[in-house]
Amino acid sequence: MTVSDLASDAPWWTSATVYQIYPRSFADSDGDGMGDLGGIIARLDHLERLGVDVVWLSPIYRSPQDDNGYDISDYERIDPAFGAEEQLDALIAGLHERGIKLVMDLVVNHTSDEHEWFLESRSSRDNPKRDWYWWRDQPTDWVSFFSGSTWEFDQATGQYYLHLFSRKQPDLNWENPQVREAVYAMMRRWLDRGVDGFRMDVINLISKVVPLQDAHGDLFAQTFNGPRIHEFLHEMHREVFAGREAQLITVGEMPGSTIEQARLYTDPARAEVDMIFQFEHVDLDSGPLGKWDLRPLHLPRLKACLARWQEGLAEVGWNSLYWDNHDQPRAVSRFGDDDPEWRERSAKTLATVLHLHRGTPYVYQGEELGMTNVAFGSLDDIRDIESINYYAEAVRDGADPADVLRSIRAKGRDNARTPVQWDAGPQAGFTTGEPWIAVNPNFTEINAAAQVDDPDSVFAHYARLIALRHDDATVALGEFRLLLPDHETVWAFIRTRGDDQLLVLANLSREAVELTVADLADVGGPGSWLGAEVISATATDGGMPRAPRFESTRLDGWSAVVLRRVG
Numbered sequence: 001m002t003v004s005d006l007a008s009d010a011p012w013w014t015s016a017t018v019y020q021i022y023p024r025s026f027a028d029s030d031g032d033g034m035g036d037l038g039g040i041i042a043r044l045d046h047l048e049r050l051g052v053d054v055v056w057l058s059p060i061y062r063s064p065q066d067d068n069g070y071d072i073s074d075y076e077r078i079d080p081a082f083g084a085e086e087q088l089d090a091l092i093a094g095l096h097e098r099g100i101k102l103v104m105d106l107v108v109n110h111t112s113d114e115h116e117w118f119l120e121s122r123s124s125r126d127n128p129k130r131d132w133y134w135w136r137d138q139p140t141d142w143v144s145f146f147s148g149s150t151w152e153f154d155q156a157t158g159q160y161y162l163h164l165f166s167r168k169q170p171d172l173n174w175e176n177p178q179v180r181e182a183v184y185a186m187m188r189r190w191l192d193r194g195v196d197g198f199r200m201d202v203i204n205l206i207s208k209v210v211p212l213q214d215a216h217g218d219l220f221a222q223t224f225n226g227p228r229i230h231e232f233l234h235e236m237h238r239e240v241f242a243g244r245e246a247q248l249i250t251v252g253e254m255p256g257s258t259i260e261q262a263r264l265y266t267d268p269a270r271a272e273v274d275m276i277f278q279f280e281h282v283d284l285d286s287g288p289l290g291k292w293d294l295r296p297l298h299l300p301r302l303k304a305c306l307a308r309w310q311e312g313l314a315e316v317g318w319n320s321l322y323w324d325n326h327d328q329p330r331a332v333s334r335f336g337d338d339d340p341e342w343r344e345r346s347a348k349t350l351a352t353v354l355h356l357h358r359g360t361p362y363v364y365q366g367e368e369l370g371m372t373n374v375a376f377g378s379l380d381d382i383r384d385i386e387s388i389n390y391y392a393e394a395v396r397d398g399a400d401p402a403d404v405l406r407s408i409r410a411k412g413r414d415n416a417r418t419p420v421q422w423d424a425g426p427q428a429g430f431t432t433g434e435p436w437i438a439v440n441p442n443f444t445e446i447n448a449a450a451q452v453d454d455p456d457s458v459f460a461h462y463a464r465l466i467a468l469r470h471d472d473a474t475v476a477l478g479e480f481r482l483l484l485p486d487h488e489t490v491w492a493f494i495r496t497r498g499d500d501q502l503l504v505l506a507n508l509s510r511e512a513v514e515l516t517v518a519d520l521a522d523v524g525g526p527g528s529w530l531g532a533e534v535i536s537a538t539a540t541d542g543g544m545p546r547a548p549r550f551e552s553t554r555l556d557g558w559s560a561v562v563l564r565r566v567g
Contacts, residue, residue, distance in 0.1 A: 012053075013053075013054070013274060013360050014318070014360070014476050014477060015470055015473075015476040016053035016249075016469075017052050017053055017361045017466045017469060018053070018056050018103070018249075018363070019047060019056070019362075019363045019364075020325055020364045020365060021055055021365055022326045022364075023037070023039075023040065023057060023058060024068065024082075024417075025430075025436075025437070026039055026365055026419075027042060027043050027422065027430060028419075028430055028433070031432040031433040032081075032433055033431050033435045033436050034082075035419070035430070035431075036082045036083045036087075037060065037083035037084075037088060037090075037091055038083055038087060040091060041087065041094055043422075044095065044098060044100075048098045048100070049463065050459070050462060050463050051463050051467055052100060052466060053099070053100060054102070054103055054196070054249060055100055055102050056103040056362070057103065057104055058326055059105045059107060060082040060088070061078065061079060062074035062077045062078070063079055064168065065079075066112070066166050066169070066385065067165065067169060068385075068417075070201060071110075071111070071113075071114075071166060072112055073112040073114040073116075074116075075186045076186060076190075092193070101197070101249065103196060103198060103199050104190055104198055106187065106198040106199065106200045106201060107201040108172060108183050108200070108201075108206065109172065110163065110165060110172060113169070114168075117129055117132055117172075118133060121133045121135075121170075122156060122157060122161070123156070123157075124157060125157050125159070132172060132173055132176055132178065132179050133173055134170075134171055134173050134208075134212065135157075135159045135161055135162075136151070136159060136160050136161075137159055137160070139151030140213060140214050140215065141216065142164075142219050143219065144165060144166075144167075145386075146165050146385060147389040147393045148389070148393070150162055150164055151163075152167040152170075162212070164223060171208075174206040174232055175208075175228075180236075181239075184235075184240050187240045191240070197248040197249035197250050198250055199253065200253060202255065203273075204224055204252065204257060204265075205223050205224060206226070206232060207226030207228040208226050209221070209223075210227075220256055224255070224257075225254070225257060225261055230264060230265075230270070230272065233265070237250075237271045237272055245271075249274055250273045251274060251275045251276065251277060251320055252265060252276045252277070253276070253277045255279045257276060257278050257279075259309060259312035259313070260312075262312070263317045266317030267316045274318060275319065275359070275360060276320060277322065278320075281302060281306055284298075284301050284305060292394070292407040292408075293407075299488060299489065300485060302335070303485060303491055307485070310359075310482075311480070313359075314358075314479065314480065318359060319357070319360070320359060320360055320362060321354050321355070321359040321361040322364070323350060323354055323367065324364045324416055325416065326364070326416050328413075329373050329411055329415040329416065330371055330373045330415050330416060331347075331350055332346055332350065332371070333373035333415070334410075335508075336508075336558070337510065337558060342557070343370055344457075345558035346508075347367075347458045347461075348461045348560065349506050349507070349538055349558050349560045350508075352465065352506060352562065353508075355465040355468070355469060355475075356475060356493075356504045356562060357480065358476075361469070364416065365420050366416075366420050367462075368458065368459050369446055369447065369459055370446055370458040371440065372440065372442060373409065374409075374418055374441075375409060376412070382408065382412065382414055383414055384413045384414045384417070390407075390408070391404050417437060418437055418438065418440045421439065421443040421446055421447040421448065422447060422448050422449060423448065423450075424444045424447055424449065424450070428443035429448075455540065456540050460540075464543070465536065468562075472535075473497055473500075474496070474497040474500045474502055475502070478495035478496050478502065479495065480494070481493060481494045481496070483522065487519075489507055489509035489511070489513060490555065491504075491505075491506040491508055492504065492505050492506070492520075501565050502562055502564055504560070505555060506555075506561075507555035507557060507558060507559050510557040512554060512556050512557055514553060514554050515553040515554075515555065519553075520553075528565070529550055529565065530550060530551060532550045532563040533548070533550075534548055534549060534550055534563060535562050536560075536561070537560070538558075538559045539556065539559055545561070550563050
């Protein structure tokens with residue numbers, strides 16, 4: 001069965017894989033220590049060889065860089081730190097020549113306080129753009145996601161403005177139709193320039209409950225999935241995407257969204273977005289106090305979470321599949337085992353599990369190499385505004401600095417933002433200068449040069465999984481059913497399309513596991529799978545599964561196999 005067997009109305013992205021580039025950490029072409037467009041262009045062959053279909057580019061727009069580019073001062077100009085305008089055009093052309101689409105980051109819940117819209121808005125109370133942002137005489141009790149109040153007093157006009165994130169990221173007022181049309185016009189110009197879609201940053205925060213009022217500790221109810229969010233997204237689709245949506249891809253970052261809400265957002269009949277990023281599974285290792293309150297991850301909870309999303313969007317909508325991104329710690333360190341003896345095996349196992357779910361997989365730069373978290377020595381090593389603010393606030397409130405740093409080492413966003421490790425040379429081949437954030441010291445062991453020509457590497461395993469989704473309709477569209485939901489270390493599930501059936505077995509622990517008749521009773525028992533074709537395996541010899549047929553029900557430590565039933 002091949003991708004040509006896919007239903008004629010199945011969107012192209014059902015068999016696609018997206019690769020996220022965080023530009024400042026991907027590759028530096030001019031030696032200033034920060035990644036840029038020239039560096040990305042120089043590494044396009046890496047992406048082509050991996051086989052990805054889409055590149056999602058984190059913000060490269062003009063920005064004061066208070067939040068690493070998510071504070072935009074000009075939506076339609078490239079920040080000189082990333083290169084020239086013509087380099088972006090060259091990047092688009094280079095990707096398209098390789099059959100790869102480009103998705104830009106759309107950050108329109110807020111702008112930079114240096115954006116011309118906000119400069120006008122704050123200039124006087126009667127400026128025509130005053131109502132493009134949220135201004136109040138008295139602040140509410142809202143607390144920013146980056147610590148402190150969400151309200152900043154502006155001396156010039158004697159009012160407070162709203163910022164859910166940094167004080168340099170004032171929130172746009174989407175209740176104002178002029179704001180919406182300005183955003184839509186900007187989006188249309190990007191599509192006309194050759195961009196193939198958008199990843200929409202915290203897009204489910206654009207509709208607030210009006211009038212703004214005290215949250216009494218529940219900011220979620222005031223700002224997430226607000227009363228007009230579906231209206232705004234449908235309007236955006238109508239004004240920007242209608243007529244050319246078949247070739248595009250749109251994904252909304254929507255923290256706090258439920259399965260029921262996701263069905264509404266991604267139902268094609270509603271014409272809103274193609275898929276969303278949900279955050280339920282990346283909150284499972286957080287305690288009641290939030291992100292920094294560390295707790296052990298219980299595998300049955302993780303399996304159940306992803307299975308609920310598989311089942312919930314089986315008939316309507318579509319899933320985004322991801323382990324990590326620029327805001328999350330490295331998957332191998334978080335969900336796998338980054339001990340040198342187990343790192344490669346766990347990276348391949350995690351990749352197999354994720355890519356065999358139903359949805360569109362997202363690979364974050366360096367994930368295909370098995371890059372790991374960084375053991376930051378002190379706060380001086382940290383660059384992320386969220387982590388820095390958290391440290392200051394927690395220590396001020398009496399927390400042990402060592403405990404705070406321990407949480408940042410585990411969950412801090414800088415874990416994902418260290419430079420991509422291209423080779424074992426100086427600065428991991430990322431730059432000839434001093435990198436904006438230190439390279440992970442393990443780059444001599446973990447780097448692209450050591451893997452791209454090795455058929456048994458993590459990189460090669462990712463490439464095979466991406467190709468499998470291209471070629472196999474059951475992987476792309478098959479139904480999902482979780483097996484052994486309570487097993488503490490085995491992740492097992494069935495993918496079915498018509499008469500075709502795949503069995504995925506993965507051991508997420510160091511200890512070998514022997515599956516029993518009872519374990520697989522609801523899929524015919526191990527006897528019915530013995531002799532099955534192994535179409536993917538973490539244990540390979542020259543890129544081919546060491547055992548082409550499934551002859552044993554033993555799963556070695558940190559291993560996975562994908563089976564197709566014979567006959």
